[in-house]
Amino acid sequence: SIVCEFKPGLEGIPASQSSISYVDGQQGVLEYRGIPIEKLATHSTFLETSYLLIWGQLPTTAELAAFEQEIRYHRRIKYRIRDMMKCFPESGHPMDALQASAAALGLFYSRRALDNPEYIRAAVVRLVAKIPTMVAAFQMIRKGNDPIQPRDDLDYAANFLYMLNEREPDPLAAKAFDVSLTLHAEHTMNASTFSARVTASTLTDPYAVIASAVGTLGGPLHGGANEEVISMLEEIGSVGNVRAYVERCIQEKSKIMGFGHRVYKVKDPRAIILQDLAEQLFAKFGSDKYYDIALELERVVEEKFAHKGIYPNVDFYSGLVYRKIGIPTDLYTPVFAIARVAGWLAHWKEQLAENRIFRPTQVYMGNHDMPYIPIEER
Numbered sequence: 001s002i003v004c005e006f007k008p009g010l011e012g013i014p015a016s017q018s019s020i021s022y023v024d025g026q027q028g029v030l031e032y033r034g035i036p037i038e039k040l041a042t043h044s045t046f047l048e049t050s051y052l053l054i055w056g057q058l059p060t061t062a063e064l065a066a067f068e069q070e071i072r073y074h075r076r077i078k079y080r081i082r083d084m085m086k087c088f089p090e091s092g093h094p095m096d097a098l099q100a101s102a103a104a105l106g107l108f109y110s111r112r113a114l115d116n117p118e119y120i121r122a123a124v125v126r127l128v129a130k131i132p133t134m135v136a137a138f139q140m141i142r143k144g145n146d147p148i149q150p151r152d153d154l155d156y157a158a159n160f161l162y163m164l165n166e167r168e169p170d171p172l173a174a175k176a177f178d179v180s181l182t183l184h185a186e187h188t189m190n191a192s193t194f195s196a197r198v199t200a201s202t203l204t205d206p207y208a209v210i211a212s213a214v215g216t217l218g219g220p221l222h223g224g225a226n227e228e229v230i231s232m233l234e235e236i237g238s239v240g241n242v243r244a245y246v247e248r249c250i251q252e253k254s255k256i257m258g259f260g261h262r263v264y265k266v267k268d269p270r271a272i273i274l275q276d277l278a279e280q281l282f283a284k285f286g287s288d289k290y291y292d293i294a295l296e297l298e299r300v301v302e303e304k305f306a307h308k309g310i311y312p313n314v315d316f317y318s319g320l321v322y323r324k325i326g327i328p329t330d331l332y333t334p335v336f337a338i339a340r341v342a343g344w345l346a347h348w349k350e351q352l353a354e355n356r357i358f359r360p361t362q363v364y365m366g367n368h369d370m371p372y373i374p375i376e377e378r
């Protein structure tokens with residue numbers, strides 16, 4: 001057996017071979033199937049990018065039309081799922097509602113025909129199609145309303161915003177949302193993707209794979225950071241308070257949300273695109289005072305932390321984009337999940353293709369041969 005040095009957080013240890021995405025953290029490069037993220041953000045759509053990630057190449061016109069049509073057809077959710085969601089407490093976090101609903105999807109579809117390409121395709125379509133509907137449904141239900149049915153004449157991004165607000169979105173808002181989904185669709189071996197692959201490796205059903213990934217994405221060190229960024233900007237309150245806030249974080253050794261990354265040691269390329277999207281939205285719909293605070297924060301953090309390679313990550317500007325298009329703060333992480341489901345499904349398929357169950361080792365630090373002390377003597 002091979003004895004390796006223990007690395008907390010498995011830093012630097014490859015957990016699988018993959019040809020889905022690539023990150024160069026020194027140069028600030030992100031590619032999906034070899035295509036730079038900037039090209040996809042400019043020329044592609046979220047559904048086309050999902051196809052690329054999951055099936056390995058860009059679709060032809062006919063393939064894309066067929067995929068979009070299938071997604072449209074499968075957007076609705078069963079009334080039992082809606083009714084189940086109506087029993088969730090409205091004070092519950094939408095990520096918990098999403099995790100439970102994603103797992104519940106598995107109740108409706110036959111299990112584990114994992115060697116059947118049609119089963120795989122149907123699961124991909126259902127998950128990509130239904131996750132946004134479930135996020136929007138919980139939002140409506142917790143406001144005391146019935147969920148809004150998807151609208152077949154709207155594309156993927158516009159339909160989600162419509163189901164969320166009961167209003168057709170402005171085309172720029174829908175476009176910005178679609179680009180943001182593209183940017184969040186995949187990101188190599190992060191915690192939730194690793195979790196998806198571990199679950200996939202047991203050959204359980206894909207709904208369980210996505211449910212475990214959703215559970216992992218929710219934490220504040222991962223997808224949950226985008227919500228924390230907005231609370232932080234609220235707490236800072238004004239441009240004048242930024243420096244003192246940063247000083248306090250340094251003193252208390254607390255993390256500044258939306259900064260730092262295990263892999264990127266420069267500004268995250270997705271943050272650059274999201275910042276540009278935010279600026280386009282501000283130009284059309286009016287500015288946001290939190291943007292000025294964010295800019296000042298980026299300046300001060302760079303001054304203090306550039307030597308450690310700590311720069312804005314994807315979560316720093318995404319919240320400002322979502323705020324401007326009317327997405328409530330506690331839906332930022334579910335919206336991240338809507339996008340990342342594409343990457344998780346690509347990893348599910350890749351894991352199945354060359355599966356070996358994950359079974360790492362541990363370094364045992366406990367005692368041996370201890371006495372059993374009777375309860376009355378403890």
Ligand code: CMC
Nearest residue numbers: 221222223225254255256257258259260261262308313315
């Ligand atoms: N603010 C202040 N200091 C930081 C930060 C930060 N945001 N991030 C890292 N550092 C410091 C850290 O204190 C440590 O310093 P030292 O070497 O002096 O002890 C050094 O940089 C290395 O940090 P680490 O925590 O060992 O790095 P990691 O690779 O384990 O953690 C991270 C990466 C993203 C969890 C971390 O940077 C962090 O907690 N950031 C804030 C939360 C956040 O924005 N998360 C979103 C991540 S990107 C999208 C996603 O994954 O969902």
